[in-house]
Amino acid sequence: MPHRPIETTVIGSYPFPGWLELCSTRTDELGPDDADEAARDATLVAIMDQVRAGLDVITDGEQGRFDFNLSFYAYLDGLELESAPRRRWGPPAHDQRGKHALVGELRAPRGLGAVEEFERLRELAPAGRTLKASVPGPYTLAGRIEPSADYPDRYAVTEALVPIVRGELVRLVDAGCAFVTVDEPSMSCYAWKEDVERLVDVFNRTVQPIVGKTYLGTHLCFGNFRARAVAPRRYAPMFPAFLRLAVDELHLEMASREFAELELIEEIGREKDVGIGVVDVKSSYVESADDVAERIRACLRLVAPERLSVSPDCGLSQTARWAARAKLTALVDGARRVRESL
Secondary structure, eight states, X not given: OOOOTTEEOOOSXXXXXXXXXXXXXXXXXXXXXXXXXXXXXXXXXXXXXXXHHTOSEEOOTTTTSSSTTGGGGGGOEEEEOOXXXXXXXXXXXXXXXXXXXXXXXXXXXXXXXXXHHHHHHHHHSOTTOEEOEEEEOHHHHHTTEEOOSSSOSHHHHHHHHHHHHHHHHHHHHHTTOOEEEEEOHHHHHHTTTSOHHHHHHHHHHHHGGGTTTSEEEEEEOSOOBTTBOOSOOOSGGGTTGGGGSSOSEEEEOOGGGTTTTTTHHHHHHTTSEEEEEEEOTTOOOOOOHHHHHHHHHHHHTTSOGGGEEEEESSOSTTSOHHHHHHHHHHHHHHHHHHHHHO
């Protein structure tokens, strides 16, 4: 698909409306039709906010998920889902996210639910909008699963998840999804200490059947649970290896890092499109359109506008909705100003 100059989009997630947060704490009081209605209504809210902001590419806000990846585990056979995290009190950190126990062969006979989410988005979105679906990659999904005798380490769990995620991606493309993002934040979080060539191989084998059949991107960040990173926030350890990821676009978290390592996008832009986070989802400061325009112009000194898309640093699920709306409006207005000046 053609790339608009300075295309505006989001990563995937969007804040839940307050009433959906309430519903999520009282699921025992909801029937299946109630839950479906709540997800549909929340999806409409997320679509409305994105359309009003003027984004070129929108998502469903992942309103049917508990988190960008947490809901997927319920689709997997062979897991005993955690009943409570190992730590529940004190300052919230990534160690408050528990892990699921392996009790059998990992399978997903019903798929992972992403196709159903995309079909709901397509039904509810205004005509003419470009629609994007996001699926977490197998290495990231493996991070919440405890290894076992049959799957002795994270890579063994990852390998079991590769065909499951691959199958979901194929079904998404077969359903007509023209814009797919495979989120692998764990790859970027742990590239500093892992074999980057192995990570690239895992990713490319996962997406191989859909390469060239959809606009394919990946989001590389450093974690955003409760607006906290989980890793050294440097992209240098990933490159040049990650240039070999079989995607059309690489998205990088830049705003929260004061645009450190921006020079990397010149090299990326010679081979791929570049997605840049130009508003900081970890801060309640609402960027102005001038802030956004200045950041975009800095990017254009290194990459052509036809190669550039702009978005928040990460998903917006951890950001207050009032701030998310304001940041998206500033993002679109800033991009429009620069686009009109080209």
